[in-house]
Amino acid sequence: MTLRIGIMSAAHVHADGYAELLKQIPDVDFIGFSDEDAQRGQAFAGAHGVRWFRRHEDLLAQQPHGVIVCSENRGHMELVQMAAAAGAHVLCEKPIEVSRERAEAMRDACAARGVKFMTAFPMRFDPSVREVCARVRAGELGQILAVNGINHSENPSGHRAWFADPHLAGGGAVMDHTVHLADLLRWFFQAEVETVYAEVGNPFAQGTLSVDTAGLIQVTLSNGVFASIDCSWSRPAGYPRWGHLQMEIIGERGTLVLDAFAQALTVYAKGGARWPEWVQWGSDPNRAMIEHFLHCIRTGEEPEVTWRDGFEAMRVALAAYESSDQGTVVRLSP
Amino acid sequence: MRVGLVGAGVMGRVHAAGWAAAGAELVAVFSRDEDRARELAGQYGARVVGSYADLLREVDVVDICVPTHLHHDMALEAFSQRRHVVCEKPIALTEAEGREMIAAAERAGVRFFVAMVLRFFPQYRLARELVAQGRIGQVGVIRLKRVSYTPNKPGDNWYLDHARSGGMIVDLMVHDFDFACWLAGDVTRVYARAAGDRYALATLRFANGAMALVEGGWANPPGVFRTAIDVAGTKGVIEWSSDATATIRTFLRQPEGAAGEVGLPLSPLAEDPYTTQIKHAYEAIRTGAEFAVTPEDALRALRVALAAKESARTGRSVTLQGG
Structure with a gap:
């Protein structure tokens, strides 16, 4: 069955990749995208050669089976509510929102209309990550003691300014990059995050950005494992790739x-923005995520990555800010 | 200058080679393990002495390479005899002991060098130099790794006894706590989680706003010793990892027990960092020059290590007064 799929908002950097994939995946009628920002809409339509709807209502009037919500973090709620009201299933960019209340409103809207809500955590669909999950669960490392996690990157506000807008993004590096590893930890160990401690700061854009650009987070899980998450925007512009997703699991x-993105060629080529550049040749986890x-x-079927997964990961980011503000360990209520 | 060595274990042997390379006169060795003392003394033309007091009578410089809980008393005794002291890291097991040692050296008017050898590893020195030159701007986030295997000293494996070694956080992670402070200054807050001595993660916050994640452990199989540096600043990043930069790699079957008693993170160099360190200490003592790493630096690193231990025990962050 051919499915009609649309993208709501091109605000997030990931929208570009999703658009190209939707053009390639068989049995998808990619109806286009909606964006109320004229400049962004025009640029995105030009870049991908797809239909641009100037109002979200107009895209939903095409009765898509599903939409990918790629707006700024604050704003997912309004778009998800509209999509649910129109009967469209939702794949929602991460972090799913910027507050507990707004996230819960999305859950309720989807439940009321019987549409699915899937959180866009592509690393769940990465072949290396899946293999590690299986091997950890099979006990290859013995009892797990700890995980040292890295998801540091360049500053994304160089590509899209709103990533460093405290209102629209709900924060900076912590809001942007905590959730992937928080989710993988919960998933690997089928456990919940119990405590969060974080040092958060803005060492990398003092005077130019008002959000945090660095965060070192430590969590403890309900199974006794402790783990760190480095969510910093600590890679400089021109680094060979946007950044890393790495986990060292100590058993x-x-x-x-x-090293999930190690499948790359190192390319030294004149005229590029990066020298050298790591050009990926591994399987694109976004494709597997969209196909799921x-x-x-x-x-x-229920998606493998649910609203609750997105919600729990977002709570870790919110708790990191709380911990940093108070200088203490924050305990998450179950 | 005449040097006397106390302890003939792994570090004693490494230091003895350093003294020889420095051109110092290693005259006496004292160890409770007489066989090892004889072997080592024979190798360097030194004499085995029957007591620490005998050793102090014969030398100008004492090199203390014994378990950490003995550092304080032995150093104080040496200072009371106005002998210079080179002492293995960590400086002591408590801050009060460390302070007392520093004060006693000052009163005696002799030199006191704590062997914080990481300061003499070329990749760490170079990273610090590049940071000091401003090549990566202001330091924001530091990540340091030091994951080795559990020491397996035959007989009395004192490393595993917290009353004597302070445990993995104090014995091993103290290196990287010192390096982080060398890069970013005084620490104001410490939070750590630990799985006994097998593995620990410590988060540090510095007075200048920088932060660090320091990883340490004895969780690897025998023979595996992984270290890494990642320093991110406002203008760039310095990355180094022992995984990626080995000049020689072997894929050989290893007989059981092939790994050393204690792991040393060495890389082929014209001069190993332990020798560089002893040469430096010897020259500085001989000429009266400043040490590249001071006992105060060693004490600061110990203070961070003890705070990390306390945080791991209580589950709460620890605030450090006055850095």
Whole structure:
């Protein structure tokens, strides 16, 4: 069955990749995208050669089976409510929103209209990450003691300014980059985050940005594992790639090192913005994520990554800010 | 100058080689393990002495390479005899002991060098130099790794005894706490989680706003010793990892027990950092020059290590007064 799929808002950098994938994936009628920002809409339509709807209502009037919500973090709620009212299933960019209340409103809107809400955590669909999850769960490392996680990157506000707008993004680096690893930890260990401690600051854009650009977070999980998440925008512009997703998992039997984006060629080529540049050749986890979303629409199955997964990961980011403000450990209520 | 060595274990042997390379006269060795003392003394033409007091009578410089809980008393005794002291890290097990040692050296008017050897590792020195030159701007986030294997000293494995070594956080992570302070200054807040001595993660916040994640452990299989540096500043990043920069890699079957008693993170160099360190200490003592790393630096690193230990124990962050 061919599915009609649209993108709501091109604000997030990931919208570009999703648009190209939707053009390639078979049995998808990519109806286009909606964006109320004229400049952005025009640029995105030009870049991808897809239909631009100037109002979200007009895109939803095409009765899409599903939409990918790619607005600024604050604003997911309004678009998800509209999509749910129109009966469209939702794949929502991360972090799912900027507050507990706004996130819960999305859950309620989807439940009321019987549409699915899937959180866009592509790393869940990355083949290396999936293999590590299986091996950890199979006990290859013995009992797990700790995880040292890195998801640091360049400053994304160089690509889209709103990432450093405290109102629209709900924060800076912590809001942007905590959730991927928080989710993988919960998923690997089928456990919840119990405590959060964070040092948060703005060492990298003093005087130019008003949000945090660095965060070192430590969490403890309900299974006794403790873990760190480095969510800093600490890679400079021109770094060989946007950044890294790495996990070192320490178990009784030794260490497992995951470098999820290591499948790259190192390219030294004149005229590029990066020198050298790491050009990826691994499987695109975004593709598998979107295909799973389409599969769930077709079959009625629940997505592997739910609203709750997005919500719990967002809570870790919010708790990190709270911990940093208070200088203490924050305990998450179950 | 005449040097006397106390302790003939892993570090004693490494230091003895350093003294020889420095051109110092290693005259006496004292160890409770007489066989090891004889072997080491024979190698360098030194004499085995029967007591610490005998050793102090014969030398100008004492090199203390014994378990950490003995550092304080042995150093004080040496200072009371107006002997210069070179002492293995960590300086002591408590801050009060460390302070007392520093004060006693000053009163005696002799030199006191704590062997914080990481300061002599070329990649760490170079990273610090590049930071000092402003190549990466103001330091924002520091990540340091030091994950080795559990020391397996035959007989009395004192490293595992907190009353004597302070445990992994104090014995091993103290290196990177010192390096982080060297880059970013005084620490104001420490939070750490630990799985006993097997693994720990410590988050540091500095007075200048920078932050650090320091990873340490003895969780690896015997023979594996991984270290890494990642320093991010306002203008760039310095990255180094022992995984990626080995000049020689072997893929050989290892017999059981092939790993050393204690891991040393060495890389082929014209001069190993332990020798560089001893040469430096010897020259500075001989000429009266400043030490590249002071006992105050060693004490500051110990203070951070003890705060990390306390945080890991209580589950709460620890605020450090006055850095």
